Amino acid sequence: xxxxxxxxxxxxxxxxxxxxxxGNGARSGSGDASLVRAxxxxxxxxxxxxxxxxxNNVDAVRSLSLTAADIYYSAGDSVYGVPKRKTNQMCGDxxxxxxEVVHREDGAALRVSSMVWDGAGTIFAVEQESGSxxxxxxxxxxxxxxxxxxxxxxxxxxxxxxxxxTSSALMAAKGGAxxxxxxxxxxxxxxx
Numbered sequence: 001x002x003x004x005x006x007x008x009x010x011x012x013x014x015x016x017x018x019x020x021x022x023g024n025g026a027r028s029g030s031g032d033a034s035l036v037r038a039x040x041x042x043x044x045x046x047x048x049x050x051x052x053x054x055x056n057n058v059d060a061v062r063s064l065s066l067t068a069a070d071i072y073y074s075a076g077d078s079v080y081g082v083p084k085r086k087t088n089q090m091c092g093d094x095x096x097x098x099x100e101v102v103h104r105e106d107g108a109a110l111r112v113s114s115m116v117w118d119g120a121g122t123i124f125a126v127e128q129e130s131g132s133x134x135x136x137x138x139x140x141x142x143x144x145x146x147x148x149x150x151x152x153x154x155x156x157x158x159x160x161x162x163x164x165x166t167s168s169a170l171m172a173a174k175g176g177a178x179x180x181x182x183x184x185x186x187x188x189x190x191x192x
Contacts, residue, residue: 023061
C-alpha cells in the first residue's frame with residue numbers, strides 16, 4: 001500500500017500465524033473494503049500477494065473473531081462469515097451475498113460489539129441489544145442460532161482466558177470494570 005494512500009480507520013483486528021485481518025470502521029465509499037486480509041511476510045512479490053479484500057458488503061465493521069478456517073465479523077444488525085483463505089472473489093461485490101451466520105431465536109436485531117472463539121466449536125459474543133453474553137456454533141458458514149449464556153447489561157467487549165485444559169474464564173468489560181464468568185465443559189457459571 002503506497003504511503004500516500006488514505007485508508008479507512010480499522011475498527012476490529014485479528015491475527016494468525018500467516019496473516020493480519022481487519023474490518024474497516026468507516027468506509028469513505030463503496031470502493032473501500034469492509035474486511036481485509038494482509039500477509040505478515042515482510043517481502044512479497046506484488047501488492048496482490050500482500051493484501052486481499054475478503055468482503056465489501058458493510059460500511060462499518062464492529063468486531064471480528066478468527067477460527068481455524070473462517071473469520072466472523074459483526075456489522076449493523078448482523079454477523080457474517082467468510083473463509084480466511086479466500087483469495088478470489090469477495091462477497092458483497094457484483095451481487096454475491098455475504099453469509100449471515102447467526103440470528104436470534106426471537107428474530108430481534110443483533111448488536112454484537114465483541115466476539116471471541118473458544119478454540120473449539122463456539123464463538124461467545126457480547127450482544128448489546130439484549131444486554132447479554134451469547135454463544136453460537138462455528139465451524140461452518142451456515143446459519144446458527146444465538147444462545148444466551150448469561151445477562152451482562154452494559155458489557156461491550158469479551159476475552160477468553162484459559163485456566164486449564166478443562167476450564168476457561170470469559171472476561172467481559174463493562175463500564176471500566178471486568179466481570180468474570182467460569183466456563184467448565186460448556187457450562188457457564190458466575191465466579192464469586
